[in-house]
Amino acid sequence: MNVENHAIVVHGGAGVLDMGTISARRQLAYRAGIREALLAGYSLLEEGGSAVDAVEAAVRSLEDNPLFNAGKGAVLAADGTHYLDAAIMDGKDLSAGAVAGVKRVRNPVVLAREVLNRGEAILLGGEAADEFAGKVGVELTDNSSFTTVHRMKQLQRAIAQGKTALDHEDLFREKKGTVGAVAIDGEGHVAAATSTGGMTNKQPGRIGDSPLIGIGTYAADDTCAISCTGNGEQFIRHHIAGSVSAIIRYSGKTLYSAAELAMKQLPAKAGGFIGISPEGEIVMPFNSLGMIRGWIQSGKEFIAIGRKDGQS
Amino acid sequence: MNVENHAIVVHGGAGVLDMGTISARRQLAYRAGIREALLAGYSLLEEGGSAVDAVEAAVRSLEDNPLFNAGKGAVLAADGTHYLDAAIMDGKDLSAGAVAGVKRVRNPVVLAREVLNRGEAILLGGEAADEFAGKVGVELTDNSSFTTVHRMKQLQRAIAQGKTALDHEDLFREKKGTVGAVAIDGEGHVAAATSTGGMTNKQPGRIGDSPLIGIGTYAADDTCAISCTGNGEQFIRHHIAGSVSAIIRYSGKTLYSAAELAMKQLPAKAGGFIGISPEGEIVMPFNSLGMIRGWIQSGKEFIAIGRKDGQS
Numbered sequence: 001m002n003v004e005n006h007a008i009v010v011h012g013g014a015g016v017l018d019m020g021t022i023s024a025r026r027q028l029a030y031r032a033g034i035r036e037a038l039l040a041g042y043s044l045l046e047e048g049g050s051a052v053d054a055v056e057a058a059v060r061s062l063e064d065n066p067l068f069n070a071g072k073g074a075v076l077a078a079d080g081t082h083y084l085d086a087a088i089m090d091g092k093d094l095s096a097g098a099v100a101g102v103k104r105v106r107n108p109v110v111l112a113r114e115v116l117n118r119g120e121a122i123l124l125g126g127e128a129a130d131e132f133a134g135k136v137g138v139e140l141t142d143n144s145s146f147t148t149v150h151r152m153k154q155l156q157r158a159i160a161q162g163k164t165a166l167d168h169e170d171l172f173r174e175k176k177g178t179v180g181a182v183a184i185d186g187e188g189h190v191a192a193a194t195s196t197g198g199m200t201n202k203q204p205g206r207i208g209d210s211p212l213i214g215i216g217t218y219a220a221d222d223t224c225a226i227s228c229t230g231n232g233e234q235f236i237r238h239h240i241a242g243s244v245s246a247i248i249r250y251s252g253k254t255l256y257s258a259a260e261l262a263m264k265q266l267p268a269k270a271g272g273f274i275g276i277s278p279e280g281e282i283v284m285p286f287n288s289l290g291m292i293r294g295w296i297q298s299g300k301e302f303i304a305i306g307r308k309d310g311q312s
Numbered sequence: 313m314n315v316e317n318h319a320i321v322v323h324g325g326a327g328v329l330d331m332g333t334i335s336a337r338r339q340l341a342y343r344a345g346i347r348e349a350l351l352a353g354y355s356l357l358e359e360g361g362s363a364v365d366a367v368e369a370a371v372r373s374l375e376d377n378p379l380f381n382a383g384k385g386a387v388l389a390a391d392g393t394h395y396l397d398a399a400i401m402d403g404k405d406l407s408a409g410a411v412a413g414v415k416r417v418r419n420p421v422v423l424a425r426e427v428l429n430r431g432e433a434i435l436l437g438g439e440a441a442d443e444f445a446g447k448v449g450v451e452l453t454d455n456s457s458f459t460t461v462h463r464m465k466q467l468q469r470a471i472a473q474g475k476t477a478l479d480h481e482d483l484f485r486e487k488k489g490t491v492g493a494v495a496i497d498g499e500g501h502v503a504a505a506t507s508t509g510g511m512t513n514k515q516p517g518r519i520g521d522s523p524l525i526g527i528g529t530y531a532a533d534d535t536c537a538i539s540c541t542g543n544g545e546q547f548i549r550h551h552i553a554g555s556v557s558a559i560i561r562y563s564g565k566t567l568y569s570a571a572e573l574a575m576k577q578l579p580a581k582a583g584g585f586i587g588i589s590p591e592g593e594i595v596m597p598f599n600s601l602g603m604i605r606g607w608i609q610s611g612k613e614f615i616a617i618g619r620k621d622g623q624s
Binding site for chain 2: 096101202206212
């Protein structure tokens, strides 16, 4: 085991994120949230923990942070309810778990991990997923506990303007988003996890790309681990996470080249993704104005929001 | 427009399908059902209709046929309820629609088409999808109207034996399955559609590969149209439909070679898929003992069930 090779990358959503419109105080809060999530995963990796445990811990940290659109602080659908989606995948054996449209699970990524551990269905949707959570002892909570004053105001504005809004659309001054993590552990295994509340004022029942294995989330030890964020329908249409993996496997491209090719499929401002290869190569491409993102690798740390905000 | 190039391929599920265990009478019934579905789509193509209309018509025909595991005749989940999934995608513009876990829609593929036409969310899950059907005027029915005596007996046997069964597992003497269609129209556009009741005694809320764009269903004019059938979790894990498309696009392989590479990812007996390329190349690979399948192209017709049952 070579625990020196471990690394973790997280994102807190992509979108307009025009640096000029985000207060310095809020930027600091985003950075602190990303750092906390990175450390939650990295500390496990340092102790020789697995990549799949690390991405679960990182995403759980972001779900508990009301600044991001996942778990506490998730956006509201058109019916004033939170519908939460999450997925997790272990590149070691391609085991995966995902939940869509859960309403009462405090940490959707933890439930996704239970689905992975169970090893039967990969994707559970709706009420049945909440009921499964109750059966396996995953912490439940009231749907209203996810609500923040900010999200209620967002929904009211969206309804007033008749818009379905991606969390980061310029409809809203404050920018927040879907969260995700990818990691490689000391044994060379990769993993990915993603969690989201979807889009403000979305049609109830709408499932985006986040909980879809091969679409918004993917991990395979021979190729890469990917977690996407942005306009979910565009990521579905171009099955982005699986495409990056397939380009590496079948065309012999590097993660960097594969990520470039996949991004070319997306229309402007669609969003971006984070990725890591078994060699520890990290990519964080996006075609939105910004993507809240960061990594820790080989004792170095990087955190950024906008495009010109250091290395992207 | 060259309407001479149009073609349609359908499948009625993959599985054990050991020819020795299926009565001659039942084999004839399967073949008649496949032929009816082929003609439902092909007649539209002959009139200059679109590929997406053709695959919708073919899948609708199979949903209405109680022999197949989709719509009427779908299998029952562990709670004695039918949860139906369907997807449809138009390769012309990558527009897509899908529904998961609907309980009251007579033809899930028709609802998926409405989702495609609406052009907002791609995937709708659960109660909300049924409610959307009511709003847009898609025909509703009672969940019990999908039930056949055969499916009730299957569920009773599965519960007694404590098994979750893929429709075609050898647990059951009579073999039936997920349905799907791919087509190319006279203008060179391709499309794909899939519909299923999932697995007998499945966990309620389990969503398989069928309604997932890029996983069980995919269509892009520059690559191919694909519809999968088999063990859904394996098709999700290997994002089969999207992989075939990505291999063609990024590695310059033919549909035939791409299909071979994708099939190599699947474990034994996982199932198979049907595919068509913009050039009219047809593939129907499977690693189960059989796959109910057929095509009509250039005035020729082919229908088969087992492996040694003519061209595969």
